[in-house]
Amino acid sequence: MKSEPVIMNDSAPAAARSRRVFRFFGEIGLTLSIVLIFAVGVLLLAGAPPFSAFYHLFKGSLGSGSKLGHVLNTWVPLTLCACGLLYTFRIGLWNIGVEGQVMVGAVFTTLILRTGMGQPFPNAFIGLALLAGGIGGGIWALATGYLKTRGGVNEIFAGLGMNFVAQGLILWLIFGPWKRPGVASMSGTELFPRELWLPTAGFLRLSPVGFTLTLFAVAVTAVLLRYARIGLNLRAIGGNPRAAYLFGLQPGRYMLLAMIFAGGFAGLAGGLQVSGIYHRLIPAISSNYGYLALLVVMLANYNVWAVPAVAFFFACLNVGSIQLPMVLQVDSSLAGVIQGTLVLAVLAVHGWRARSRKAGSS
């Protein structure tokens, strides 16, 4: 008699879960078809054969080992940023500032690596540099968080402002204190000596350290958000800050904590860009991965397990589209068109989901 309602109640979420999964894939399918139809239309208008465009998109991303390596090297910062954003989205913050957090992480990493030039124990400096990257991103995010909780500035505007400041900081460093001997250039600071490069493995030219750190970040995020109090508390505050306060939580403190997590992961991504990919600080060190990560998280429906897959898909698109202008003589802006469509399709599906959920509940 007593176990009956438990069984009933346990089967209900199972059904709900399968419905959610079905819905999730339905939404992805819908988004991709919108993008596909639009991309085909644009390609036809541009006079390029759509099929071969998609073929080259595929070949350009997964066609060879080095290309796959390139994709994975894009996947790493994208996934790291997306993991961090999961914390801020949980608590209902739009951390647009993730871009700047990547940049400041890169700056901190560069700072440590510069002091490490010519010193013994280069590996220790690499480790320290990555740690500094995470801390730098965290500090930058914390500043945005304080602007929000203490200054009453909307986190979107605060983050956007901090992005500009970060970009300015990088340009100033490259053309000022950290300029190359001789002449300052947009191509960035002086290359680090090889012993300060993050080691890469095999033909993929992928850094095992970065890859492992990213997988670790996904696992930690998944566990924290699901099983730790912080995950529950973030979600409670995101769902209703006033009620959460009555439950004894301090929304302001948790907002700062979520920002630190997001900034930390983003800063680590920036550090890996510096130490593993470019081996110097360049103006476009963030490669817009922060903004792209916002879309990854939305397309992944804020689900930590879907983030790596979606990030991989985005990375393929990013890398594969480099091919298009070369082989098909399509203007290089086509890649931007496809990504722009993706952005809009994601947002449209997002709105459609919110609306249908509202209709379903009333």
Next chain:
Amino acid sequence: MRVQLENIHKHYGNIRANDGIGLTVEPGTIHGILGENGAGKSTLMKILSGFTPRTDGRILLDGVPAEYRSPAEAAARGIGMLYQDPLDFPQLTVLDNFRLGGPTPKTRGARRRLLTLNRDLDFALPPGAQTGGLTVGERQQLEILRLMDMGVGVLILDEPTTGISATQKATLFAALRRMADTGKSVILVSHKLEDVEALCDRVTVLRRGRVSGEAEKPFRPDRLMEMMFGTPPDPPERRRIRPGDPLLTLDRVHAAGGRTGLVDCSVTIREGEVVGLAGLEGSGQGVFLRLAAGLTIPRQGMIRFRNVPLNGTAYPFLKSEGVHFLPGSRLEEGLIPEMDIAEHMALASDKEGFWVHWADGRQTAVSRIERYKIKGGPHSPAGSLSGGNQQRLLLSFLSPNPSLLLLENPTRGLDVASAHWVWQHLQSACPAGAGIIFSSAELDEILMIADRVLVFFEGAVIKDVQSEATDLRELGLAIAGKA
């Protein structure tokens, strides 16, 4: 217009809010829909007014089946509804609100229409006044005028006497009677017997989504009570406790918030006391409770809890001292709509540690669901529960050994039997020295439960009296400002 509802069903998942309701409203009559909160009255009226689609059933207007999908389409067929919360634009003038959505767009014509309707119904709305500055009752009058101007043949009123003064109620009832006399159908939704008795020609009583009975004027209150509740439950036993040491002291406190704020309030609440806060909704009771809970800061004056002065936001300290605040707006302040019951239990759990004790949360959820008779499972999101069940969920968070309970409309949305059960449960904390301060819109409830009554009017406590020393009539007058 003659309105016939046939076999109306409305299901939300497994819950049947309306389960085959049929009723007929004759033209020129005032028809009451009576029932406890949660009986299905509001759902039925939302279906009739086109606000909510029905699961099954037919609506006939003057014998013709009618299909409409929105309140606008319903209005085009002559069905107008007056909602509990006024649907107007506070920033606009009375005249502008009157013109909006009405058939008279020209200012001068609209002004004349407004004044004519004003006179017909014996209202006194100044066309140039800003709507936000009006009382709830006046805004209701404005809404009625607007609906009349649109030419509705059926007027539905959802709990229209909540939050308005006795004079306004008399004016409203006279106006409704006049409208019925001109051949319009008026449907009055209420859970208050006295409203229905005073106004209606015929009444349909709903209970748990079904029609439990119908009656014609003159009504027999005991029969109506029986239709509403089944066998009337016994009121909970009053346990009198001698008040102990001062628990909460307010000294000349002024505070902002709500409609009126709180004005020059000096009150001492003692251990074991049960204090009822009476007054029209938003007359300062909410501000009082939030000040006592340390959620807002007084502008002036001193608040002490057990001789500890409270300054700033003292809520976390008070919470650790066993002070519990139960907010009246459940989904806005009390619960996290998308989180389920088990998650709420895990959140409310006082277990320390890094990990969430999910098994504990689920177990607590199962036992509280059973104990508090919540209709839902551990994995039902709080937002999907009905109002009454949300209230039970909120009540289930109150700790067993509180020092002071601050309850805003604690039994709103509960039927009488559950309300009694809740009160028995809450009052069991009093012998151990706990104080209870609660607000309620029902004077009966306050007189039945409280040892002492504070009456709020326009932000001030205008009456502070032992409940034995007063009665319904005196409190009713005090609420209207005649202390």
